[in-house]
Amino acid sequence: MALTTDEGSSPTPPLLFASRRRRLLVGRRGVVASAISSVIILGVIVAVFWLAPGGATVRYFFFNPHLMWQAFVGDPRRGLSSVGWGLITNLWMFAVSEVLVLFFGLVIAWVRLSQSPVLFPFRVLATMYTDVFRGVPILLVIFMVGFGLPELNIGFLSTQSPAVYGCTALTITYSAYVAEVYRAGVFSVPHGQLLAARSLGLTHTATMRRVILPQAVRTVIPPLLNDLISLQKDTALVSVLGVIEATRAAQIYGSTVFNFSGYTVAAILFLLLTIPMTRFTDHLIARDRSRRLAGV
Amino acid sequence: MGVVLELTNVVKRFGENEVLSGVSLQLHRHEVVCLIGASGSGKSTLLRCANLLESIDGGSISLFGQSLEDERIDPDLVRRHIGMVFQSFNLFPHLSVLDNILIGPVHALKRRRAETREDALALLDRIGLRDRADDYPERLSGGQQQRVAIVRSLAMRPSLLLLDEVTSALDPTLVGEVLDLLRDLAHHGTTMLIATHEMNFARDVAQQVVYLDKGVLVEQGTPEEIFTNPQHESTRSFLERVR
Numbered sequence: 230m231a232l233t234t235d236e237g238s239s240p241t242p243p244l245l246f247a248s249r250r251r252r253l254l255v256g257r258r259g260v261v262a263s264a265i266s267s268v269i270i271l272g273v274i275v276a277v278f279w280l281a282p283g284g285a286t287v288r289y290f291f292f293n294p295h296l297m298w299q300a301f302v303g304d305p306r307r308g309l310s311s312v313g314w315g316l317i318t319n320l321w322m323f324a325v326s327e328v329l330v331l332f333f334g335l336v337i338a339w340v341r342l343s344q345s346p347v348l349f350p351f352r353v354l355a356t357m358y359t360d361v362f363r364g365v366p367i368l369l370v371i372f373m374v375g376f377g378l379p380e381l382n383i384g385f386l387s388t389q390s391p392a393v394y395g396c397t398a399l400t401i402t403y404s405a406y407v408a409e410v411y412r413a414g415v416f417s418v419p420h421g422q423l424l425a426a427r428s429l430g431l432t433h434t435a436t437m438r439r440v441i442l443p444q445a446v447r448t449v450i451p452p453l454l455n456d457l458i459s460l461q462k463d464t465a466l467v468s469v470l471g472v473i474e475a476t477r478a479a480q481i482y483g484s485t486v487f488n489f490s491g492y493t494v495a496a497i498l499f500l501l502l503t504i505p506m507t508r509f510t511d512h513l514i515a516r517d518r519s520r521r522l523a524g525v
Numbered sequence: 526m527g528v529v530l531e532l533t534n535v536v537k538r539f540g541e542n543e544v545l546s547g548v549s550l551q552l553h554r555h556e557v558v559c560l561i562g563a564s565g566s567g568k569s570t571l572l573r574c575a576n577l578l579e580s581i582d583g584g585s586i587s588l589f590g591q592s593l594e595d596e597r598i599d600p601d602l603v604r605r606h607i608g609m610v611f612q613s614f615n616l617f618p619h620l621s622v623l624d625n626i627l628i629g630p631v632h633a634l635k636r637r638r639a640e641t642r643e644d645a646l647a648l649l650d651r652i653g654l655r656d657r658a659d660d661y662p663e664r665l666s667g668g669q670q671q672r673v674a675i676v677r678s679l680a681m682r683p684s685l686l687l688l689d690e691v692t693s694a695l696d697p698t699l700v701g702e703v704l705d706l707l708r709d710l711a712h713h714g715t716t717m718l719i720a721t722h723e724m725n726f727a728r729d730v731a732q733q734v735v736y737l738d739k740g741v742l743v744e745q746g747t748p749e750e751i752f753t754n755p756q757h758e759s760t761r762s763f764l765e766r767v768r
Contacts, residue, residue, distance in 0.1 A: 421613055425617070427578065427601075428604050429628065429629040429633055435633065440628075444617075444619055
């Protein structure tokens with residue numbers, strides 16, 4: 230092979246047009262193509278659902294509009310909790326745990342990143358903490374806290390409501406995840422930033438506070454929001470302690486009326502909460518990506 | 526002339542790899558010393574050891590006659606007297622140009638922001654970037670960023686400056702403005718230890734040129750001695766290659 234470019238070995242210039250089939254998918258035609266494909270796919274999904282042998286049964290048991298409404302508002306005379314009200318419980322459990330998680334996660338990350346010899350035992354403990362609670366299924370943590378602490382009989386620690394134990398368990402587990410997210414954020418800041426700050430004579434703490442953390446925050450927000458979205462969903466797990474939140478109310482409704490439409494309501498309500506947050510997270514990720522691609 | 530920085534038989538290893546093998550060097554007040562040598566010859570490591578960003582495995586380093594291996598030494602205090610400028614600028618992207626310059630005086634020296642602000646603006650004035658004080662570094666060209674980085678170190682009023690191949694990451698058209706600033710600093714008696722690949726610049730500004738090869742200080746002398754009459758074969762062949 231000659232070590233050079235091909236200087237037009239054939240008498241005619243090479244053909245540069247795309248094939249007919251590929252041209253169908255370019256520009257305005259591409260929009261048409263994607264619309265058609267969306268309609269077909271959606272049509273297939275709906276058709277399968279409607280025409281399946283058990284379709285009617287599923288629609289009756291899961292998507293009964295009348296019963297869905299009944300589950301949503303509840304009926305105290307028949308002992309039916311409202312799924313809608315239940316969701317309020319999920320919301321406040323989420324709000325409380327969220328604040329605690331963001332705080333304790335930062336504390337744990339800070340300890341793990343510290344350099345002071347005095348903090349050595351705490352560093353070891355913090356590392357063990359993140360290892361253990363990222364490894365134990367959250368359901369087990371909820372059981373251990375919710376049924377274990379009351380058994381211990383130690384003052385106010387053993388006399389709290391199940392919802393409080395639920396929040397405690399969620400906070401314990403999610404703090405471990407969030408601490409790792411913060412730590413990853415710190416490591417995402419280029420090493421040169423640390424060198425520059427330290428060579429100016431800034432202390433480790435000042436470097437963290439003035440240089441590293443402000444930059445880490447930007448990278449950390451999307452993964453942090455992801456964890457918060459799953460925290461929001463996992464408030465449903467606290468139902469195993471007997472807290473009547475949305476899923477538990479749906480379960481009570483289902484076993485009383487022998488219809489699962491309440492679950493559908495709970496699912497829809499959770500989606501209404503999480504979808505804005507997932508969309509927002511994706512938006513942030515896309516913005517960050519385009520910034521990076523623009524070389525900023 | 527007072528000795529500012531003194532390295533005596535400094536040895537540095539990264540695992541098995543010996544990066545500095547017994548390097549001795551003196552830097553006097555108002556003196557400019559240029560370190561030359563191929564990539565990987567130990568120039569950057571030497572600079573990092575000098576301001577304690579790296580620990581050394583043998584020999585000693587002293588600043589104003591005080592050994593930096595002394596247990597009572599506070600590395601943060603040492604670094605406040607030694608400015609360092611990096612190949613990749615390392616300006617803080619989340620801070621404005623002015624805040625990049627103020628962060629050292631305000632958060633390391635604990636001086637009041639209001640009283641250092643004028644000093645910082647005067648420094649920016651000297652490099653012709655006073656009107657860019659409120660811009661973020663990303664809006665500046667590479668040459669401008671590097672000049673801000675130099676001024677950021679100077680804002681600490683250091684006793685000496687370490688410069689680590691500060692023009693190597695720059696577009697060729699922007700190298701000149703940074704070298705001009707360094708010439709200006711040298712002219713005003715700034716004490717500098719400069720690792721560089723710019724031989725003409727080294728010849729112009731340095732009082733001493735040091736040639737390093739694989740962590741060994743092969744030859745040291747005035748620019749005249751090193752560039753026109755190198756004593757060692759490896760110095761000669763290095764200068765052949767960079768010319």
